[in-house]
Amino acid sequence: MKTDELIAALAADAQPVRRSPERTMIGALAAGVAVALVGFLLALGARPDIGQALHTWRFVLKLVIVAMAALLITRECVRLMRPLARPSVWPILAVVGLLVAALIAELLISPSSTWGHKLVGTNAVICLTAIPLLSLAPLASFVIALRSGAPIAPVWTGAMVGLASAALGASLYALHCFDDSPLFVATWYSAAALIMTGIGAILGARLLRW
Amino acid sequence: MPDPFAELADWMRAANRGDAFAYRQLLDALALRLRPVVRRGLARAGRSELDGEDIVQETLLAVHLKRQTWDETQPLMPWVRAIAHYKLVDALRRRGFREHLPIETVETTLPERLEPEAEPAAAASDIKELLGRLSERQREIVVGMAIEGRSAKELGERLGMADGTVRVVLHRSLRLLADIVRKGKP
Numbered sequence: 001m002k003t004d005e006l007i008a009a010l011a012a013d014a015q016p017v018r019r020s021p022e023r024t025m026i027g028a029l030a031a032g033v034a035v036a037l038v039g040f041l042l043a044l045g046a047r048p049d050i051g052q053a054l055h056t057w058r059f060v061l062k063l064v065i066v067a068m069a070a071l072l073i074t075r076e077c078v079r080l081m082r083p084l085a086r087p088s089v090w091p092i093l094a095v096v097g098l099l100v101a102a103l104i105a106e107l108l109i110s111p112s113s114t115w116g117h118k119l120v121g122t123n124a125v126i127c128l129t130a131i132p133l134l135s136l137a138p139l140a141s142f143v144i145a146l147r148s149g150a151p152i153a154p155v156w157t158g159a160m161v162g163l164a165s166a167a168l169g170a171s172l173y174a175l176h177c178f179d180d181s182p183l184f185v186a187t188w189y190s191a192a193a194l195i196m197t198g199i200g201a202i203l204g205a206r207l208l209r210w
Numbered sequence: 211m212p213d214p215f216a217e218l219a220d221w222m223r224a225a226n227r228g229d230a231f232a233y234r235q236l237l238d239a240l241a242l243r244l245r246p247v248v249r250r251g252l253a254r255a256g257r258s259e260l261d262g263e264d265i266v267q268e269t270l271l272a273v274h275l276k277r278q279t280w281d282e283t284q285p286l287m288p289w290v291r292a293i294a295h296y297k298l299v300d301a302l303r304r305r306g307f308r309e310h311l312p313i314e315t316v317e318t319t320l321p322e323r324l325e326p327e328a329e330p331a332a333a334a335s336d337i338k339e340l341l342g343r344l345s346e347r348q349r350e351i352v353v354g355m356a357i358e359g360r361s362a363k364e365l366g367e368r369l370g371m372a373d374g375t376v377r378v379v380l381h382r383s384l385r386l387l388a389d390i391v392r393k394g395k396p
Contacts, residue, residue: 001267001340001341001356001357002329003241003263003266003267003270003329004329005356005357006267006270006271006356007234007237007238007241007270008234008355008356008357008359009352009355009356009380009384010233010237010270010271010274010384011230011231011233011234011237012230012355012356012362012377012380013274013377013380013381013384014225014228014229014230014233015228015377015381016226016227016228017226017227017277017278018278019278020278021278021279024278081279082279082280082281082289083276083279083289083292083293083296084284084288084289084292148278149276149279150272150276150279150293150296152292152295152296209300209392210272210275210276210388210392
């Protein structure tokens with residue numbers, strides 16, 4: 001096929017553009033997060049003492065960390081839909097910075113004899129299972145929406161998408177989990193996020209090339 | 211600084227509202243400007259022996275299929291360059307060229323005004339063989355609209371389909387072509 005002929009075919013396919021990448025992503029994510037939320041409410045649910053927990057700084061800080069991670073990394077994934085967007089490490093550095101600050105605060109405040117107990121927690125296995133499971137539907141939404149975009153770094157974008165869906169899953173799971181210490185969050189939540197980041201990178205290499 | 215390619219951006223905005231004539235003008239103009247860019251990019255990667263026309267065609271296909279990712283309030287050409295660069299790197303990667311190509315390759319090789327280049331007369335394009343991988347009906351519609359220049363209505367009557375369906379088949383065929391090219395040839 002000559003280039004002229006290809007151009008004729010493309011021009012014949014000139015349909016009005018309907019949706020911006022941002023709108024595609026919002027639509028897809030709304031569905032994915034709704035599925036995750038239903039799954040969360042059916043299988044886990046918020047912890048019964050959530051009213052009291054909201055008065056403790058550790059629980060609130062945990063929610064702030066996961067919500068901020070979800071917000072920043074999701075926004076980064078939306079940005080990466082356009083080909084002019086270069087990969088950026090700033091959203092990750094911001095989240096890691098907050099996590100490290102929380103960790104330092106915990107280590108300064110609590111006696112070292114409690115560290116081991118706080119690190120191991122009570123729910124590490126559930127945490128490592130529930131966060132990846134809760135992040136599956138958002139992950140699917142991200143990938144579907146990004147396939148209509150044009151990310152110039154598919155593997156990196158896939159990793160970001162895995163991380164963003166883990167952060168969304170963790171935002172739900174944090175409402176259920178009794179382990180509020182930054183020691184626990186920095187260890188186990190991060191481990192779950194790392195798993196999803198790896199899965200995302202693999203998916204990115206396969207599904208986000210265009 | 212005024213955008214030297216403002217007219218191209220205007221055509222693209224019109225195309226995004228369904229103006230096929232403006233779109234055709236835009237794609238013709240882009241093809242002329244992409245050829246020297248791709249050729250220089252290949253030269254910088256040390257692969258000047260490769261046929262750049264394939265990459266020009268892949269870029270045009272990507273411009274078409276990803277045009278919703280252009281922000282209409284921004285200049286058009288940086289967006290086209292980013293797509294051309296991605297397609298150039300991707301094409302080299304598929305041909306086993308694994309060395310890192312600096313992201314600036316295309317951007318610095320696309321000066322404001324580059325002498326436009328017509329399509330080489332004997333462009334041996336891979337997309338031609340690819341047509342053979344479409345179904346008979348898809349091929350009939352792509353060839354009918356692209357090579358014979360028929361309208362969707364005309365083809366619809368001949369094939370006993372609504373013209374809307376013809377358009378849908380055309381769009382799917384173009385996506386399929388892009389997929390086949392991207393996944394590489396056996």
